[in-house]
Amino acid sequence: MLKLYNTLTKKVEEFIPIDPNEVKFYVCGPTVYDYFHIGNARSFIMADMVRRYLEYKGYKVKFVMNLTDVDDKIIKKSLEEKREAKDVSTDYINAFFEDITKLKIKKATVYPKATEHMHEMIDMIKKLVDKNYAYNIDGNVFYDVKRFSEYGKLSGKNTEELEVGARIDANEEKKDPLDFALWKKAKEGEPFWDSPWGKGRPGWHVECSAMSCKHLGETFDIHAGGNDLIFPHHENEIAQSEAANQKPFVKYWLHFGFLNINEEKMSKSLGNFFTARDVLKKYSAEAIRMFFAQAYYRGPLNFSDDLLTAAEKGLEKINNLVDKVNSEIKKNNSGIKPEFEFNSYYKKFEEAMDDDFNTSQAVAVIFDFVKDVNRVVAPLDNVDVSFYNDVKTFLTKTAENVLGIVDFNKTTTGDDKLTNDLIELLIRLRTEAKQNKNYQLSDSIRDRLKELGVILQDSKEGTTYKIGK
Ligand SMILES: [Zn+2]
Structure with a gap:
């Protein structure tokens, strides 16, 4: 209720x-x-x-x-x-x-x-x-x-x-x-x-x-x-x-x-x-939302770099799991499906939000969830992909779709670090080509990345990219 x-x-x-x-x-x-x-x-x-x-x-x-x-x-x-x-x-x-x-x-x-x-x-x-x-x-x-x-x-x-x-x-x-x-x-x-x-x-x-x-x-x-x-x-x-x-x-x-x-x-x-x-130039949307979510919405809140940095640090713990989940889902392994009471976390999340939108408690539930998932999979060699799918569903429904502090499409997997570095390198080369007015080359880099499923998005702040879709 x-x-x-x-x-x-x-x-x-x-x-x-x-x-x-x-x-x-x-x-x-x-x-x-x-x-x-x-x-x-x-x-x-x-x-x-x-x-x-x-x-x-x-x-x-x-x-x-x-x-x-x-x-x-x-x-x-x-x-x-x-x-x-x-x-x-x-x-x-x-x-x-x-x-x-x-x-x-x-x-x-x-x-x-x-x-x-x-x-x-x-x-x-x-x-x-x-x-x-x-x-x-x-x-x-x-x-x-x-x-x-x-x-x-x-x-x-x-x-x-x-x-x-x-x-x-x-x-x-x-x-x-x-x-x-x-x-x-x-x-x-x-x-x-x-x-x-x-x-x-x-x-x-x-x-x-x-x-x-x-x-x-x-x-x-x-x-x-x-x-x-x-x-x-x-x-x-x-x-x-x-x-x-x-x-x-x-x-x-x-x-x-x-x-x-x-x-x-x-x-x-x-x-x-x-x-x-201005704040978005320094902190991600997820960190800003996390900072707000960690305080009771009706009370006053003091804005400080320390608190935003702390929010960002906290997010890292969640994002490490998001990275792992993304990479495990890609691997599609079959193996052990650990016992895990997903329902109890949904229930706790809902209890928090039902209590006059207690978002800081809801964030605490997410942290507990992340900690417990990590604890459960740590000793296992082979975890079934269906478990990671359930983890993803929980985090998507709560942390991503309600609180907006997680973005499964944005975070990248550790396995893909080289890929990211290579894409970043191509983006830099394209920017240089543009600066040298070599638009043929810059367009060609963009179009050929697109063929590979890498979509570049230009904005005043620079170029970012998205994989897939
Ligand atoms: Zn009005």
Whole structure:
């Protein structure tokens, strides 16, 4: 039985999806004005592990992640760089996809873009205005927070407390400092869309309410995001969606802890952040995922090279077995099949993950498994290939498909070291040929390797290769 901590009820609850056949899952995606930082990567990766575990359990998952492609930050960047806002967002959307692919994050079912859902957002704002939850002042539409009596139920904040310290900026016309913008009137030079309130653009919060409703329905199962989104973003999403639809918005709210650096929250505004892209230059996706998996998803986590190096070291133990399994399967030996309780490891893995996604315990189960497999085969001369097939199945289902810390296609066998060295040598010769503009030779190396089943993949970081397929 899967249990998870629900931020809304502040309790660990049994997970029961609304539709037993399909879990509907929404995660707040990036605002595409820059590369995302490793703190964001933590949220994306942990949401990915949750999603993959639901799939492991046999659920079909409709996974939606929005792309905020209209926003103050994008406009600011486009003015700084004297480019169209659209070009800025397109570049960073492409970069986002490159980075999540490298991090082995499974593609969402849908990536709705704000600019492609203007109609839905305007419709939702209209509903809120009609129901008196929102008011228009000279082309700016605000949500009337006091009208929504349950405001604060997610964050645990109450409106009186919030009122203290809140103030209205001189240039804002809203009635109450807690009210937030649903529609912003266009300023000179800004991108805009037509609406019943004049030219403008939507606020950020209404985006997620309108797009989740469109793709997942008025009430859905899981809404996830970083801790920093609980207030005001998710609180405001609830206020909008529940007022507009008069239905509960989300059943389970899942939030991921901050990634700290030197015990301080990592964030763009504090300037103490690393992009996921930079971290990927130093560490593999598997090591980064391992680092996150070894911490409880809700708690804070300190980012350090020591911890990432330790994660990498730990992975070596698993990868040594992966190498052995790959090579033994290739040999296809028949022999002794050792006694081994595979089921007990599946059970322990599931118990860990069912316990509010205790990924660090799940990793511990994998380590135990690796240690025990090594112990069992050590004294045997001839192990039957079927045993290694079972080992591979376990590691594929758990470490690879759920946690994403292992890649059976990537690691190489010790037996193949010479082959790898030769391929690497050919890649270097090809790169030199390219640098000397000898494209005939470089293409010929690529094509002839392909004939041998070695596929070269070029990227900005260099050339990698894949064998087979
Ligand atoms: Zn959101």
